Amino acid sequence: MINISRPRRSVLYMPGANTRALEKARTLAADSLILDLEDAVAPDAKVMARQNILQALEIGFGHREATVRINGLNTPWGMDDLKAFANSKADAIVLPKVESAQQIQTVAKLLKESQARPDLTIWAMIETPKAIFQLTEIANSHPLLEALVLGTSDLVKDLHARHTPNRVETQTALSLSVLAARAFGLCVLDGVHLSLDDEKGLQQSCVQGRDMGFDGKTLIHPSQIAAANAVFGPSADEVAEANERITAYEQAIASGAGIAVLNGKLIEELHIQEAKRILALAKAIHSFANPPSSNQ
Template identity: 50%
Template sequence: MSDAILRPRRSVLYMPGANERALEKAKSLPADALILDLEDAVAPDAKADARERVAAAAASGEYGYREVTIRVNAPGTAWHADDLRAAAEAGPDAVVVPKVESAETVREVERALEAAGAPDHTALWAMVETPRAMLDARAVAAAGERLTVLVMGTNDLAKELHAEHVPGRAPLLTGLSLALLAARESGKVILDGVYNDVKNPEGFEAECVQGRQFGFDGKTLIHPSQVEPCNRVFAPSAEQIARSRKIIDAFDEATREGRGVVTVDGRLIENLHVEDARRILALAEALDGRG
């Protein structure tokens, strides 16, 4: 399992690139990753200043264990090319590109990053947020070497579908499932979309639980108050950790003894259960390693 897959991304917080105080505050927030935003959070007349500020923040090395990414403006906008060049020079952990709808867009962005001298460690995160992106998610996910993460843009998807935001997200489930299938087939990380009502912590936590049950690796967030509950929901529970250890121990013992059938608490255990148990323990170990 690659380091890119194992790196915790339970909570991924958008931070407005034009807000210097927000960028400073992010250094103390317990988010696993930050998206320093040059797109939706920045007015057109503030784009250039925000670009310089975000590039300096990403290059500063002052965010500790937090994965630092830069969200550029979408392909086709007046700011996209300059954003990519500045991000490549800053060398963040990743560049987040909105409105990715095709494999060719992934390849174009990768070529632009390489031409601008982006270091090898700077990955590409592709936002999938339109009907076309859902239908072409398989090709998008498999398109590039730098591409490590798919990010759901559920607000834009709902807008494009003319769908309502309702508890349980029934109108979006087909798109969420298509993107998840694409990510898992290609071995990529996938992050759930944002929850808009910051005054509804119960609704937010319910959506975190739904996302975890679906199989998302974490969730994108719009407010610092969402970080801690998100971290809790997407972290392996003590019960999961204990059961995972039990599964691995039982399987290893059966292998040593040459037994073909393994059961834990009355349930048949196969290789797939062992692989999942090892994934859970690896994530727990990565989180413990932060001290």
């Protein structure tokens, strides 16, 4: 089962070469951060960006989850990235362009050899056609794998497709990724919305991703955080209904019935499981918004 105690409604990419952006991240309402060494960093800035992120992790990001997207192990920087962050304060290693279970297993083996913390997990970027056809093997590759992260921009490029408002070009890949994640108990994060001046499109993309089953959305700008948090978190009405369903079901069971009826709808055990998930997520979000310390 995925970790409901950690909300991942909004997962913001932050370029490792930009120290001001890394500092600003400590003040943002994003649930999680992907501190990026790959696409957002020019080749001649890779080493500097690595040091920037290492230093930023030492200071910390408060209650925000901080992950690091390293360069691929087949690049000049990937192995050094992995070694550098194996014993850092990162929460997870984000591996780009995963296309096989072996890639995850290799990273897990290298982390073990580096005596990395046992709670340092791996997130797999799913962003190529080959990855889609290997989803079952990737999702079931290693116990350290915690999340699938959709890289829809690269996927659209490889498909020779075009970005459309309803994302018809990636819907098959999105659905298959959610299915693989749920089959093996992983978190799954939707791809980014590229237009920064398209609030309506961002909202539509968030709602679509939520309705498809994604746990949250990856973002490219702080201005997108509020929309993702609102859509991927349960509303007050959803929380109230979840509580009502549980109460009605418990009363029905106590009376000897196997099902309950609430507002004209049948309530069965499967509805109770979903209600409990919603309440657990709401509790986690409340804890996230009200951390025990005053640190940013």
